[in-house]
Amino acid sequence: MIKENDFFTKRNDHSQIIEYNNPQFECFSSSAYFSANQHYFVPDHWHEDLEYLYVVEGELEYHVNGQNIIIHAGEGILVNSKRIHSNRSLPGKSCAFYCAIVHPCLLCSTRYIQQTYLFPVISPNSFDYLLLSSGDWTKQIIDELVRMFESPDIKNIELEILESFIRMFKILYAHLEKAVLPSPVSAARIGTFKSMLLYIQEHYHEKVSLEEIADVGSVGKTLCTKLFRTYTSKTPGEYLIHYRIQKSLDLLTYTRDSITDIAYAVGFSSASHYTRTFRDIMGCTPLKYRTNTVEDTASYHLVSRDNI
Known part of the structure:
Protein backbone atom coordinates (compact mmCIF):
# COMPACT_ATOMS: atom_id res chain seq x y z
CA MET A 1 0.00 0.00 0.00
CA ILE A 2 1.27 3.44 -0.92
CA LYS A 3 0.21 6.80 0.49
CA GLU A 4 0.23 8.92 -2.67
CA ASN A 5 0.35 12.72 -2.45
CA ASP A 6 -2.70 13.96 -0.54
CA PHE A 7 -5.46 12.75 -2.83
CA PHE A 8 -5.44 8.96 -2.69
CA THR A 9 -4.10 5.89 -0.95
CA LYS A 10 -3.02 3.46 -3.64
CA ARG A 11 -2.18 -0.20 -4.15
CA ASN A 12 1.20 -1.24 -5.50
CA ASP A 13 -0.30 -1.20 -9.01
CA HIS A 14 -1.26 2.45 -8.30
CA SER A 15 -5.00 1.85 -8.40
CA GLN A 16 -6.82 3.86 -5.75
CA ILE A 17 -7.87 2.20 -2.52
CA ILE A 18 -11.28 3.58 -1.65
CA GLU A 19 -11.66 4.69 1.96
CA TYR A 20 -14.95 2.93 2.58
CA ASN A 21 -17.45 4.31 5.10
CA ASN A 22 -17.02 1.04 6.96
CA PRO A 23 -13.69 -0.75 6.27
CA GLN A 24 -15.46 -4.10 6.71
CA PHE A 25 -18.15 -3.26 4.12
CA GLU A 26 -16.57 -2.46 0.76
CA CYS A 27 -18.81 0.42 -0.25
CA PHE A 28 -18.54 4.20 -0.20
CA SER A 29 -21.76 6.18 -0.39
CA SER A 30 -22.04 9.92 0.02
CA SER A 31 -24.16 12.85 -1.04
CA ALA A 32 -22.51 16.25 -1.44
CA TYR A 33 -23.30 19.84 -2.30
CA PHE A 34 -20.85 22.43 -3.62
CA SER A 35 -21.82 26.07 -3.99
CA ALA A 36 -21.06 28.14 -7.09
CA ASN A 37 -18.00 29.74 -5.50
CA GLN A 38 -16.41 26.41 -4.65
CA HIS A 39 -14.26 24.33 -6.98
CA TYR A 40 -14.90 20.59 -6.73
CA PHE A 41 -12.27 18.49 -8.46
CA VAL A 42 -11.12 14.86 -8.34
CA PRO A 43 -7.98 14.28 -10.45
CA ASP A 44 -7.38 11.36 -12.82
CA HIS A 45 -7.35 8.05 -10.97
CA TRP A 46 -8.70 4.51 -11.22
CA HIS A 47 -9.90 1.82 -8.85
CA GLU A 48 -11.28 -1.72 -8.90
CA ASP A 49 -14.68 -0.47 -7.75
CA LEU A 50 -17.74 0.38 -9.84
CA GLU A 51 -18.66 4.06 -9.46
CA TYR A 52 -22.28 5.26 -9.67
CA LEU A 53 -23.06 8.97 -9.58
CA TYR A 54 -26.35 10.84 -9.96
CA VAL A 55 -26.53 14.63 -10.31
CA VAL A 56 -29.36 16.11 -8.24
CA GLU A 57 -28.66 19.78 -9.03
CA GLY A 58 -26.36 21.62 -11.41
CA GLU A 59 -23.82 19.87 -13.61
CA LEU A 60 -20.63 17.81 -13.31
CA GLU A 61 -17.98 17.18 -15.91
CA TYR A 62 -16.53 13.65 -16.12
CA HIS A 63 -13.51 12.52 -18.07
CA VAL A 64 -13.35 8.73 -18.61
CA ASN A 65 -10.57 7.07 -20.63
CA GLY A 66 -10.30 10.08 -22.90
CA GLN A 67 -14.02 10.79 -23.25
CA ASN A 68 -15.43 14.07 -21.92
CA ILE A 69 -19.01 13.89 -20.58
CA ILE A 70 -21.22 16.59 -19.03
CA ILE A 71 -23.70 15.12 -16.55
CA HIS A 72 -26.77 17.34 -16.11
CA ALA A 73 -29.28 17.38 -13.25
CA GLY A 74 -31.46 14.28 -13.48
CA GLU A 75 -28.70 12.29 -15.20
CA GLY A 76 -25.97 10.02 -13.95
CA ILE A 77 -23.01 7.88 -14.89
CA LEU A 78 -21.62 4.45 -14.11
CA VAL A 79 -17.83 4.23 -14.45
CA ASN A 80 -16.55 0.69 -14.93
CA SER A 81 -13.78 -0.95 -12.93
CA LYS A 82 -10.16 0.26 -13.45
CA ARG A 83 -11.07 3.01 -15.92
CA ILE A 84 -9.09 6.25 -15.69
CA HIS A 85 -11.49 9.00 -14.70
CA SER A 86 -11.73 12.43 -13.15
CA ASN A 87 -14.60 14.78 -12.42
CA ARG A 88 -15.12 18.41 -11.55
CA SER A 89 -17.74 21.06 -11.05
CA LEU A 90 -18.21 23.67 -13.76
CA PRO A 91 -16.95 27.22 -13.06
CA GLY A 92 -19.54 29.44 -11.40
CA LYS A 93 -22.11 26.66 -11.04
CA SER A 94 -23.29 24.85 -7.92
CA CYS A 95 -23.77 21.09 -7.94
CA ALA A 96 -25.30 18.43 -5.74
CA PHE A 97 -24.92 14.70 -6.30
CA TYR A 98 -25.24 11.20 -4.90
CA CYS A 99 -22.17 8.99 -5.27
CA ALA A 100 -22.08 5.27 -4.53
CA ILE A 101 -18.94 3.21 -5.07
CA VAL A 102 -18.88 -0.56 -4.62
CA HIS A 103 -16.09 -3.11 -4.80
CA PRO A 104 -16.91 -6.10 -7.03
CA CYS A 105 -16.38 -8.51 -4.12
CA LEU A 106 -19.69 -7.36 -2.60
CA LEU A 107 -21.54 -8.46 -5.71
CA CYS A 108 -20.27 -12.03 -5.99
CA SER A 109 -21.01 -14.57 -3.28
CA THR A 110 -19.49 -17.51 -5.19
CA ARG A 111 -16.84 -18.14 -7.83
CA TYR A 112 -19.61 -19.11 -10.25
CA ILE A 113 -21.33 -15.72 -9.85
CA GLN A 114 -17.98 -14.02 -10.23
CA GLN A 115 -17.01 -15.78 -13.46
CA THR A 116 -20.46 -15.96 -15.05
CA TYR A 117 -21.88 -12.53 -14.31
CA LEU A 118 -19.26 -10.20 -12.88
CA PHE A 119 -16.11 -10.74 -14.95
CA PRO A 120 -17.78 -10.20 -18.34
CA VAL A 121 -19.05 -6.80 -17.16
CA ILE A 122 -15.86 -5.44 -15.59
CA SER A 123 -13.32 -6.92 -18.02
CA PRO A 124 -11.02 -4.61 -20.05
CA ASN A 125 -13.05 -5.51 -23.16
CA SER A 126 -16.31 -4.31 -21.64
CA PHE A 127 -17.68 -0.76 -21.61
CA ASP A 128 -15.78 2.15 -20.06
CA TYR A 129 -18.82 4.05 -18.80
CA LEU A 130 -22.60 4.08 -19.05
CA LEU A 131 -24.70 7.23 -19.11
CA LEU A 132 -27.79 7.09 -16.91
CA SER A 133 -30.86 8.87 -18.24
CA SER A 134 -34.52 9.18 -17.30
CA GLY A 135 -35.45 8.48 -20.94
CA ASP A 136 -34.39 4.83 -21.24
CA TRP A 137 -33.86 1.59 -19.32
CA THR A 138 -31.06 3.15 -17.24
CA LYS A 139 -33.75 5.08 -15.33
CA GLN A 140 -34.18 1.86 -13.33
CA ILE A 141 -30.60 2.26 -12.09
CA ILE A 142 -31.22 5.93 -11.27
CA ASP A 143 -34.36 4.98 -9.32
CA GLU A 144 -32.39 2.46 -7.23
CA LEU A 145 -29.62 4.95 -6.59
CA VAL A 146 -32.04 7.70 -5.56
CA ARG A 147 -33.99 5.30 -3.33
CA MET A 148 -30.75 4.27 -1.63
CA PHE A 149 -30.11 7.87 -0.59
CA GLU A 150 -33.62 9.26 -0.10
CA SER A 151 -35.47 6.33 1.50
CA PRO A 152 -32.88 4.28 3.36
CA ASP A 153 -33.70 1.74 6.06
CA ILE A 154 -31.26 3.08 8.63
CA LYS A 155 -31.67 0.06 10.96
CA ASN A 156 -30.39 -2.30 8.28
CA ILE A 157 -28.47 0.16 6.11
CA GLU A 158 -25.73 -2.22 4.94
CA LEU A 159 -28.29 -4.80 3.82
CA GLU A 160 -30.31 -2.04 2.17
CA ILE A 161 -27.26 -0.80 0.26
CA LEU A 162 -26.18 -4.30 -0.74
CA GLU A 163 -29.67 -5.07 -2.03
CA SER A 164 -29.66 -1.88 -4.12
CA PHE A 165 -26.24 -2.62 -5.61
CA ILE A 166 -27.28 -6.14 -6.57
CA ARG A 167 -30.49 -4.81 -8.14
CA MET A 168 -28.54 -2.22 -10.14
CA PHE A 169 -26.07 -4.83 -11.31
CA LYS A 170 -28.90 -7.17 -12.31
CA ILE A 171 -30.48 -4.38 -14.39
CA LEU A 172 -27.12 -3.62 -15.99
CA TYR A 173 -26.40 -7.25 -16.83
CA ALA A 174 -29.87 -7.79 -18.31
CA HIS A 175 -29.50 -4.88 -20.74
CA LEU A 176 -25.77 -4.91 -21.44
CA GLU A 177 -25.80 -6.79 -24.76
CA LYS A 178 -28.36 -4.49 -26.37
CA ALA A 179 -26.99 -1.26 -24.91
CA VAL A 180 -25.13 1.15 -27.19
CA LEU A 181 -21.94 1.78 -25.26
CA PRO A 182 -18.68 3.61 -25.97
CA SER A 183 -16.01 1.19 -27.20
CA PRO A 184 -13.33 0.28 -24.65
CA VAL A 185 -9.83 1.53 -25.36
CA SER A 186 -6.70 -0.55 -25.82
Missing part, protein backbone atom coordinates in the same frame (compact mmCIF):
# COMPACT_ATOMS: atom_id res chain seq x y z
CA ALA A 187 -5.53 -2.03 -22.51
CA ALA A 188 -1.88 -1.79 -23.59
CA ARG A 189 -2.17 1.91 -24.41
CA ILE A 190 -4.01 2.59 -21.16
CA GLY A 191 -1.22 0.87 -19.23
CA THR A 192 1.40 3.03 -20.92
CA PHE A 193 -0.58 6.18 -20.30
CA LYS A 194 -1.20 5.29 -16.64
CA SER A 195 2.53 4.99 -15.96
CA MET A 196 3.23 8.42 -17.47
CA LEU A 197 0.25 10.02 -15.71
CA LEU A 198 1.43 8.68 -12.37
CA TYR A 199 4.91 10.03 -12.95
CA ILE A 200 3.49 13.53 -13.24
CA GLN A 201 1.28 13.08 -10.18
CA GLU A 202 4.25 11.89 -8.13
CA HIS A 203 6.76 14.50 -9.38
CA TYR A 204 4.58 17.54 -10.12
CA HIS A 205 6.45 19.64 -7.54
CA GLU A 206 9.76 19.01 -9.35
CA LYS A 207 11.09 20.12 -12.71
CA VAL A 208 9.67 17.59 -15.18
CA SER A 209 10.54 17.34 -18.87
CA LEU A 210 8.63 15.77 -21.75
CA GLU A 211 11.55 13.41 -22.32
CA GLU A 212 11.34 12.14 -18.73
CA ILE A 213 7.61 11.51 -19.02
CA ALA A 214 8.02 9.67 -22.33
CA ASP A 215 10.86 7.55 -20.93
CA VAL A 216 8.63 6.33 -18.11
CA GLY A 217 6.18 4.97 -20.70
CA SER A 218 9.00 3.64 -22.93
CA VAL A 219 7.62 5.65 -25.84
CA GLY A 220 8.81 8.56 -27.95
CA LYS A 221 7.87 12.13 -27.21
CA THR A 222 5.43 12.23 -30.14
CA LEU A 223 3.43 9.21 -28.95
CA CYS A 224 3.59 10.47 -25.36
CA THR A 225 2.00 13.74 -26.44
CA LYS A 226 -0.59 11.92 -28.56
CA LEU A 227 -1.64 9.71 -25.63
CA PHE A 228 -2.05 12.69 -23.31
CA ARG A 229 -4.10 14.53 -25.93
CA THR A 230 -6.26 11.42 -26.37
CA TYR A 231 -6.94 10.77 -22.69
CA THR A 232 -6.79 14.24 -21.13
CA SER A 233 -7.27 16.62 -24.10
CA LYS A 234 -4.01 18.26 -23.00
CA THR A 235 -0.31 17.96 -23.80
CA PRO A 236 1.86 16.49 -21.01
CA GLY A 237 3.07 20.00 -20.18
CA GLU A 238 -0.46 21.38 -20.04
CA TYR A 239 -1.58 18.50 -17.83
CA LEU A 240 1.36 19.13 -15.49
CA ILE A 241 0.47 22.82 -15.14
CA HIS A 242 -3.22 22.09 -14.53
CA TYR A 243 -2.33 19.42 -11.97
CA ARG A 244 -0.09 21.87 -10.11
CA ILE A 245 -2.91 24.42 -10.02
CA GLN A 246 -5.37 21.81 -8.76
CA LYS A 247 -2.94 20.73 -6.04
CA SER A 248 -2.63 24.35 -4.95
CA LEU A 249 -6.38 24.68 -4.37
CA ASP A 250 -6.33 22.61 -1.18
CA LEU A 251 -3.39 24.63 0.12
CA LEU A 252 -5.29 27.84 -0.55
CA THR A 253 -8.42 26.48 1.13
CA TYR A 254 -7.11 24.53 4.10
CA THR A 255 -3.85 26.29 5.01
CA ARG A 256 -2.75 29.86 5.65
CA ASP A 257 0.50 29.39 3.72
CA SER A 258 1.61 32.41 1.74
CA ILE A 259 1.04 32.56 -2.02
CA THR A 260 4.80 32.38 -2.54
CA ASP A 261 5.14 29.26 -0.37
CA ILE A 262 2.24 27.58 -2.19
CA ALA A 263 3.74 28.45 -5.57
CA TYR A 264 7.03 26.76 -4.70
CA ALA A 265 5.28 23.81 -3.01
CA VAL A 266 3.44 22.83 -6.18
CA GLY A 267 6.36 23.30 -8.56
CA PHE A 268 6.22 26.86 -9.85
CA SER A 269 9.46 28.83 -10.13
CA SER A 270 7.97 32.06 -8.79
CA ALA A 271 4.86 33.52 -7.20
CA SER A 272 4.29 35.77 -10.21
CA HIS A 273 4.34 32.82 -12.64
CA TYR A 274 1.97 30.90 -10.37
CA THR A 275 -0.43 33.85 -10.04
CA ARG A 276 -0.45 34.52 -13.79
CA THR A 277 -1.07 30.83 -14.60
CA PHE A 278 -3.71 30.53 -11.89
CA ARG A 279 -5.62 33.51 -13.32
CA ASP A 280 -5.47 32.03 -16.84
CA ILE A 281 -6.91 28.69 -15.68
CA MET A 282 -9.21 29.66 -12.80
CA GLY A 283 -10.31 33.13 -13.91
CA CYS A 284 -9.15 34.87 -10.72
CA THR A 285 -6.02 35.31 -8.63
CA PRO A 286 -5.05 32.80 -5.90
CA LEU A 287 -5.80 35.42 -3.24
CA LYS A 288 -9.26 36.08 -4.68
CA TYR A 289 -9.95 32.35 -4.80
CA ARG A 290 -8.90 31.97 -1.17
CA THR A 291 -11.16 34.86 -0.13
CA ASN A 292 -14.20 33.55 -1.99
CA THR A 293 -13.89 29.86 -1.23
CA VAL A 294 -16.07 28.40 1.49
CA GLU A 295 -14.14 25.70 3.30
CA ASP A 296 -17.11 23.67 4.51
CA THR A 297 -19.02 21.50 2.07
CA ALA A 298 -22.38 19.95 2.86
CA SER A 299 -22.06 16.17 2.74
CA TYR A 300 -23.79 13.10 4.12
CA HIS A 301 -22.64 9.49 4.38
CA LEU A 302 -25.21 6.69 4.36
CA VAL A 303 -22.98 4.54 6.56
CA SER A 304 -21.78 6.69 9.44
CA ARG A 305 -18.11 6.47 10.31
CA ASP A 306 -19.01 7.41 13.88
CA ASN A 307 -20.66 4.05 14.49
CA ILE A 308 -17.65 1.97 13.44
Whole structure:
Protein backbone atom coordinates (compact mmCIF):
# COMPACT_ATOMS: atom_id res chain seq x y z
CA MET A 1 0.00 0.00 0.00
CA ILE A 2 1.27 3.44 -0.92
CA LYS A 3 0.21 6.80 0.49
CA GLU A 4 0.23 8.92 -2.67
CA ASN A 5 0.35 12.72 -2.45
CA ASP A 6 -2.70 13.96 -0.54
CA PHE A 7 -5.46 12.75 -2.83
CA PHE A 8 -5.44 8.96 -2.69
CA THR A 9 -4.10 5.89 -0.95
CA LYS A 10 -3.02 3.46 -3.64
CA ARG A 11 -2.18 -0.20 -4.15
CA ASN A 12 1.20 -1.24 -5.50
CA ASP A 13 -0.30 -1.20 -9.01
CA HIS A 14 -1.26 2.45 -8.30
CA SER A 15 -5.00 1.85 -8.40
CA GLN A 16 -6.82 3.86 -5.75
CA ILE A 17 -7.87 2.20 -2.52
CA ILE A 18 -11.28 3.58 -1.65
CA GLU A 19 -11.66 4.69 1.96
CA TYR A 20 -14.95 2.93 2.58
CA ASN A 21 -17.45 4.31 5.10
CA ASN A 22 -17.02 1.04 6.96
CA PRO A 23 -13.69 -0.75 6.27
CA GLN A 24 -15.46 -4.10 6.71
CA PHE A 25 -18.15 -3.26 4.12
CA GLU A 26 -16.57 -2.46 0.76
CA CYS A 27 -18.81 0.42 -0.25
CA PHE A 28 -18.54 4.20 -0.20
CA SER A 29 -21.76 6.18 -0.39
CA SER A 30 -22.04 9.92 0.02
CA SER A 31 -24.16 12.85 -1.04
CA ALA A 32 -22.51 16.25 -1.44
CA TYR A 33 -23.30 19.84 -2.30
CA PHE A 34 -20.85 22.43 -3.62
CA SER A 35 -21.82 26.07 -3.99
CA ALA A 36 -21.06 28.14 -7.09
CA ASN A 37 -18.00 29.74 -5.50
CA GLN A 38 -16.41 26.41 -4.65
CA HIS A 39 -14.26 24.33 -6.98
CA TYR A 40 -14.90 20.59 -6.73
CA PHE A 41 -12.27 18.49 -8.46
CA VAL A 42 -11.12 14.86 -8.34
CA PRO A 43 -7.98 14.28 -10.45
CA ASP A 44 -7.38 11.36 -12.82
CA HIS A 45 -7.35 8.05 -10.97
CA TRP A 46 -8.70 4.51 -11.22
CA HIS A 47 -9.90 1.82 -8.85
CA GLU A 48 -11.28 -1.72 -8.90
CA ASP A 49 -14.68 -0.47 -7.75
CA LEU A 50 -17.74 0.38 -9.84
CA GLU A 51 -18.66 4.06 -9.46
CA TYR A 52 -22.28 5.26 -9.67
CA LEU A 53 -23.06 8.97 -9.58
CA TYR A 54 -26.35 10.84 -9.96
CA VAL A 55 -26.53 14.63 -10.31
CA VAL A 56 -29.36 16.11 -8.24
CA GLU A 57 -28.66 19.78 -9.03
CA GLY A 58 -26.36 21.62 -11.41
CA GLU A 59 -23.82 19.87 -13.61
CA LEU A 60 -20.63 17.81 -13.31
CA GLU A 61 -17.98 17.18 -15.91
CA TYR A 62 -16.53 13.65 -16.12
CA HIS A 63 -13.51 12.52 -18.07
CA VAL A 64 -13.35 8.73 -18.61
CA ASN A 65 -10.57 7.07 -20.63
CA GLY A 66 -10.30 10.08 -22.90
CA GLN A 67 -14.02 10.79 -23.25
CA ASN A 68 -15.43 14.07 -21.92
CA ILE A 69 -19.01 13.89 -20.58
CA ILE A 70 -21.22 16.59 -19.03
CA ILE A 71 -23.70 15.12 -16.55
CA HIS A 72 -26.77 17.34 -16.11
CA ALA A 73 -29.28 17.38 -13.25
CA GLY A 74 -31.46 14.28 -13.48
CA GLU A 75 -28.70 12.29 -15.20
CA GLY A 76 -25.97 10.02 -13.95
CA ILE A 77 -23.01 7.88 -14.89
CA LEU A 78 -21.62 4.45 -14.11
CA VAL A 79 -17.83 4.23 -14.45
CA ASN A 80 -16.55 0.69 -14.93
CA SER A 81 -13.78 -0.95 -12.93
CA LYS A 82 -10.16 0.26 -13.45
CA ARG A 83 -11.07 3.01 -15.92
CA ILE A 84 -9.09 6.25 -15.69
CA HIS A 85 -11.49 9.00 -14.70
CA SER A 86 -11.73 12.43 -13.15
CA ASN A 87 -14.60 14.78 -12.42
CA ARG A 88 -15.12 18.41 -11.55
CA SER A 89 -17.74 21.06 -11.05
CA LEU A 90 -18.21 23.67 -13.76
CA PRO A 91 -16.95 27.22 -13.06
CA GLY A 92 -19.54 29.44 -11.40
CA LYS A 93 -22.11 26.66 -11.04
CA SER A 94 -23.29 24.85 -7.92
CA CYS A 95 -23.77 21.09 -7.94
CA ALA A 96 -25.30 18.43 -5.74
CA PHE A 97 -24.92 14.70 -6.30
CA TYR A 98 -25.24 11.20 -4.90
CA CYS A 99 -22.17 8.99 -5.27
CA ALA A 100 -22.08 5.27 -4.53
CA ILE A 101 -18.94 3.21 -5.07
CA VAL A 102 -18.88 -0.56 -4.62
CA HIS A 103 -16.09 -3.11 -4.80
CA PRO A 104 -16.91 -6.10 -7.03
CA CYS A 105 -16.38 -8.51 -4.12
CA LEU A 106 -19.69 -7.36 -2.60
CA LEU A 107 -21.54 -8.46 -5.71
CA CYS A 108 -20.27 -12.03 -5.99
CA SER A 109 -21.01 -14.57 -3.28
CA THR A 110 -19.49 -17.51 -5.19
CA ARG A 111 -16.84 -18.14 -7.83
CA TYR A 112 -19.61 -19.11 -10.25
CA ILE A 113 -21.33 -15.72 -9.85
CA GLN A 114 -17.98 -14.02 -10.23
CA GLN A 115 -17.01 -15.78 -13.46
CA THR A 116 -20.46 -15.96 -15.05
CA TYR A 117 -21.88 -12.53 -14.31
CA LEU A 118 -19.26 -10.20 -12.88
CA PHE A 119 -16.11 -10.74 -14.95
CA PRO A 120 -17.78 -10.20 -18.34
CA VAL A 121 -19.05 -6.80 -17.16
CA ILE A 122 -15.86 -5.44 -15.59
CA SER A 123 -13.32 -6.92 -18.02
CA PRO A 124 -11.02 -4.61 -20.05
CA ASN A 125 -13.05 -5.51 -23.16
CA SER A 126 -16.31 -4.31 -21.64
CA PHE A 127 -17.68 -0.76 -21.61
CA ASP A 128 -15.78 2.15 -20.06
CA TYR A 129 -18.82 4.05 -18.80
CA LEU A 130 -22.60 4.08 -19.05
CA LEU A 131 -24.70 7.23 -19.11
CA LEU A 132 -27.79 7.09 -16.91
CA SER A 133 -30.86 8.87 -18.24
CA SER A 134 -34.52 9.18 -17.30
CA GLY A 135 -35.45 8.48 -20.94
CA ASP A 136 -34.39 4.83 -21.24
CA TRP A 137 -33.86 1.59 -19.32
CA THR A 138 -31.06 3.15 -17.24
CA LYS A 139 -33.75 5.08 -15.33
CA GLN A 140 -34.18 1.86 -13.33
CA ILE A 141 -30.60 2.26 -12.09
CA ILE A 142 -31.22 5.93 -11.27
CA ASP A 143 -34.36 4.98 -9.32
CA GLU A 144 -32.39 2.46 -7.23
CA LEU A 145 -29.62 4.95 -6.59
CA VAL A 146 -32.04 7.70 -5.56
CA ARG A 147 -33.99 5.30 -3.33
CA MET A 148 -30.75 4.27 -1.63
CA PHE A 149 -30.11 7.87 -0.59
CA GLU A 150 -33.62 9.26 -0.10
CA SER A 151 -35.47 6.33 1.50
CA PRO A 152 -32.88 4.28 3.36
CA ASP A 153 -33.70 1.74 6.06
CA ILE A 154 -31.26 3.08 8.63
CA LYS A 155 -31.67 0.06 10.96
CA ASN A 156 -30.39 -2.30 8.28
CA ILE A 157 -28.47 0.16 6.11
CA GLU A 158 -25.73 -2.22 4.94
CA LEU A 159 -28.29 -4.80 3.82
CA GLU A 160 -30.31 -2.04 2.17
CA ILE A 161 -27.26 -0.80 0.26
CA LEU A 162 -26.18 -4.30 -0.74
CA GLU A 163 -29.67 -5.07 -2.03
CA SER A 164 -29.66 -1.88 -4.12
CA PHE A 165 -26.24 -2.62 -5.61
CA ILE A 166 -27.28 -6.14 -6.57
CA ARG A 167 -30.49 -4.81 -8.14
CA MET A 168 -28.54 -2.22 -10.14
CA PHE A 169 -26.07 -4.83 -11.31
CA LYS A 170 -28.90 -7.17 -12.31
CA ILE A 171 -30.48 -4.38 -14.39
CA LEU A 172 -27.12 -3.62 -15.99
CA TYR A 173 -26.40 -7.25 -16.83
CA ALA A 174 -29.87 -7.79 -18.31
CA HIS A 175 -29.50 -4.88 -20.74
CA LEU A 176 -25.77 -4.91 -21.44
CA GLU A 177 -25.80 -6.79 -24.76
CA LYS A 178 -28.36 -4.49 -26.37
CA ALA A 179 -26.99 -1.26 -24.91
CA VAL A 180 -25.13 1.15 -27.19
CA LEU A 181 -21.94 1.78 -25.26
CA PRO A 182 -18.68 3.61 -25.97
CA SER A 183 -16.01 1.19 -27.20
CA PRO A 184 -13.33 0.28 -24.65
CA VAL A 185 -9.83 1.53 -25.36
CA SER A 186 -6.70 -0.55 -25.82
CA ALA A 187 -5.53 -2.03 -22.51
CA ALA A 188 -1.88 -1.79 -23.59
CA ARG A 189 -2.17 1.91 -24.41
CA ILE A 190 -4.01 2.59 -21.16
CA GLY A 191 -1.22 0.87 -19.23
CA THR A 192 1.40 3.03 -20.92
CA PHE A 193 -0.58 6.18 -20.30
CA LYS A 194 -1.20 5.29 -16.64
CA SER A 195 2.53 4.99 -15.96
CA MET A 196 3.23 8.42 -17.47
CA LEU A 197 0.25 10.02 -15.71
CA LEU A 198 1.43 8.68 -12.37
CA TYR A 199 4.91 10.03 -12.95
CA ILE A 200 3.49 13.53 -13.24
CA GLN A 201 1.28 13.08 -10.18
CA GLU A 202 4.25 11.89 -8.13
CA HIS A 203 6.76 14.50 -9.38
CA TYR A 204 4.58 17.54 -10.12
CA HIS A 205 6.45 19.64 -7.54
CA GLU A 206 9.76 19.01 -9.35
CA LYS A 207 11.09 20.12 -12.71
CA VAL A 208 9.67 17.59 -15.18
CA SER A 209 10.54 17.34 -18.87
CA LEU A 210 8.63 15.77 -21.75
CA GLU A 211 11.55 13.41 -22.32
CA GLU A 212 11.34 12.14 -18.73
CA ILE A 213 7.61 11.51 -19.02
CA ALA A 214 8.02 9.67 -22.33
CA ASP A 215 10.86 7.55 -20.93
CA VAL A 216 8.63 6.33 -18.11
CA GLY A 217 6.18 4.97 -20.70
CA SER A 218 9.00 3.64 -22.93
CA VAL A 219 7.62 5.65 -25.84
CA GLY A 220 8.81 8.56 -27.95
CA LYS A 221 7.87 12.13 -27.21
CA THR A 222 5.43 12.23 -30.14
CA LEU A 223 3.43 9.21 -28.95
CA CYS A 224 3.59 10.47 -25.36
CA THR A 225 2.00 13.74 -26.44
CA LYS A 226 -0.59 11.92 -28.56
CA LEU A 227 -1.64 9.71 -25.63
CA PHE A 228 -2.05 12.69 -23.31
CA ARG A 229 -4.10 14.53 -25.93
CA THR A 230 -6.26 11.42 -26.37
CA TYR A 231 -6.94 10.77 -22.69
CA THR A 232 -6.79 14.24 -21.13
CA SER A 233 -7.27 16.62 -24.10
CA LYS A 234 -4.01 18.26 -23.00
CA THR A 235 -0.31 17.96 -23.80
CA PRO A 236 1.86 16.49 -21.01
CA GLY A 237 3.07 20.00 -20.18
CA GLU A 238 -0.46 21.38 -20.04
CA TYR A 239 -1.58 18.50 -17.83
CA LEU A 240 1.36 19.13 -15.49
CA ILE A 241 0.47 22.82 -15.14
CA HIS A 242 -3.22 22.09 -14.53
CA TYR A 243 -2.33 19.42 -11.97
CA ARG A 244 -0.09 21.87 -10.11
CA ILE A 245 -2.91 24.42 -10.02
CA GLN A 246 -5.37 21.81 -8.76
CA LYS A 247 -2.94 20.73 -6.04
CA SER A 248 -2.63 24.35 -4.95
CA LEU A 249 -6.38 24.68 -4.37
CA ASP A 250 -6.33 22.61 -1.18
CA LEU A 251 -3.39 24.63 0.12
CA LEU A 252 -5.29 27.84 -0.55
CA THR A 253 -8.42 26.48 1.13
CA TYR A 254 -7.11 24.53 4.10
CA THR A 255 -3.85 26.29 5.01
CA ARG A 256 -2.75 29.86 5.65
CA ASP A 257 0.50 29.39 3.72
CA SER A 258 1.61 32.41 1.74
CA ILE A 259 1.04 32.56 -2.02
CA THR A 260 4.80 32.38 -2.54
CA ASP A 261 5.14 29.26 -0.37
CA ILE A 262 2.24 27.58 -2.19
CA ALA A 263 3.74 28.45 -5.57
CA TYR A 264 7.03 26.76 -4.70
CA ALA A 265 5.28 23.81 -3.01
CA VAL A 266 3.44 22.83 -6.18
CA GLY A 267 6.36 23.30 -8.56
CA PHE A 268 6.22 26.86 -9.85
CA SER A 269 9.46 28.83 -10.13
CA SER A 270 7.97 32.06 -8.79
CA ALA A 271 4.86 33.52 -7.20
CA SER A 272 4.29 35.77 -10.21
CA HIS A 273 4.34 32.82 -12.64
CA TYR A 274 1.97 30.90 -10.37
CA THR A 275 -0.43 33.85 -10.04
CA ARG A 276 -0.45 34.52 -13.79
CA THR A 277 -1.07 30.83 -14.60
CA PHE A 278 -3.71 30.53 -11.89
CA ARG A 279 -5.62 33.51 -13.32
CA ASP A 280 -5.47 32.03 -16.84
CA ILE A 281 -6.91 28.69 -15.68
CA MET A 282 -9.21 29.66 -12.80
CA GLY A 283 -10.31 33.13 -13.91
CA CYS A 284 -9.15 34.87 -10.72
CA THR A 285 -6.02 35.31 -8.63
CA PRO A 286 -5.05 32.80 -5.90
CA LEU A 287 -5.80 35.42 -3.24
CA LYS A 288 -9.26 36.08 -4.68
CA TYR A 289 -9.95 32.35 -4.80
CA ARG A 290 -8.90 31.97 -1.17
CA THR A 291 -11.16 34.86 -0.13
CA ASN A 292 -14.20 33.55 -1.99
CA THR A 293 -13.89 29.86 -1.23
CA VAL A 294 -16.07 28.40 1.49
CA GLU A 295 -14.14 25.70 3.30
CA ASP A 296 -17.11 23.67 4.51
CA THR A 297 -19.02 21.50 2.07
CA ALA A 298 -22.38 19.95 2.86
CA SER A 299 -22.06 16.17 2.74
CA TYR A 300 -23.79 13.10 4.12
CA HIS A 301 -22.64 9.49 4.38
CA LEU A 302 -25.21 6.69 4.36
CA VAL A 303 -22.98 4.54 6.56
CA SER A 304 -21.78 6.69 9.44
CA ARG A 305 -18.11 6.47 10.31
CA ASP A 306 -19.01 7.41 13.88
CA ASN A 307 -20.66 4.05 14.49
CA ILE A 308 -17.65 1.97 13.44
